[in-house]
């Protein structure tokens with residue numbers, strides 16, 4: 001077992017929760033950055049949390065925000081992590097068209113605030129940047145570490161900035177700073193407004209008679225969908241390398257949104273034609289048509305390879321949604 005200390009920004013998100021699980025299982029002490037909100041936003045990590053007064057509690061949460069560089073500096077100074085996983089971001093592509101400036105500040109400048117905090121404290125830690133396949137945008141598939149970026153949204157443009165500033169701190173200051181260029185990865189913990197979770201949730205609810213229709217936008221976009229728990233393992237592997245490098249993480253397969261809809265609805269015993277409606281509000285001003293990642297460098301250098309592909313992922317997600325719903329035999333008055 002290792003006695004390392006890690007810091008995770010975005011620990012309350014999908015990836016942060018799986019990464020915290022992984023690092024705790026490896027014996028790390030994990031410090032997570034959380035935003036103050038008027039209601040609790042820690043549902044994804046509540047099962048990992050122990051009262052800090054308990055001896056042996058190794059998950060510690062700290063208030064902080066990517067907008068607040070001085071807080072990042074003082075936290076790093078105090079916690080002295082040896083690995084920093086920077087996952088926090090305004091991560092929704094469609095929302096980034098509505099809030100481009102906020103997205104630039106959080107998703108783009110948030111990264112340089114954290115890197116600068118590391119540089120100023122002189123901490124010899126390793127840094128992981130959550131880069132995205134969205135940076136490839138219009139570049140045709142397959143996309144690898146050598147594919148040029150052509151971002152198609154304020155989110156993707158902010159991630160391109162964050163990618164390059166990470167490389168710049170590596171080159172300028174010799175920092176161990178890496179970019180994981182992760183293609184879409186999903187799970188039952190995915191945010192409810194991302195398309196896979198939205199579809200899986202609707203399939204379960206329609207099958208149980210709790211919802212009639214599902215409203216979607218562009219069904220023809222193609223994505224390379226993998227399974228989130230496998231992807232956080234790749235993040236960790238990148239920081240264990242002898243030398244820093246950037247890696248694509250993907251399954252190498254692509255499916256359309258329509259395909260994913262078919263996988264979920266078939267598993268729930270439903271016909272999409274009877275329940276799916278188009279709503280233009282879910283279209284984007286500019287779309288990313290087709291992503292297929294080439295993760296051969298990660299397989300070669302990190303010994304990382306995926307095992308869950310989109311059809312199985314869809315079944316995992318629908319089953320999780322069905323399990324979340326009250327059992328059909330439970331009388332309505334007994335449901336909380």
Ligand code: NDP
Nearest residue numbers: 010012013014015065066087088089091130132182184185
């Ligand atoms: P989520 O949207 O589930 O989680 C985002 C996290 O960032 C949450 O913990 C959120 O906190 C936190 N956050 C947002 N804004 C701030 C802020 N201003 N200060 C501090 N924390 C903030 O994202 P995922 O887990 O899916 O993704 C993790 C990272 O990986 C993101 O950077 C995303 O852009 C990137 N990525 C994701 C991919 C995917 O397919 N999932 C693929 C490629 C990259 P709160 O809970 O309070 O909202």
Ligand code: GDR
Nearest residue numbers: 091093132133134183184193194195196216217218221282
């Ligand atoms: P994406 O994920 O934009 O790829 O970004 P999302 O699930 O939002 O969209 C995937 C594709 O589905 C189409 N789509 C819809 N999308 C949503 N959200 N809602 C709908 O109703 C709908 N109908 C069709 C979209 O147009 C798109 O083509 C995710 C995020 O996690 C990013 O943070 C991450 O960087 C990338 O994946 C890789």
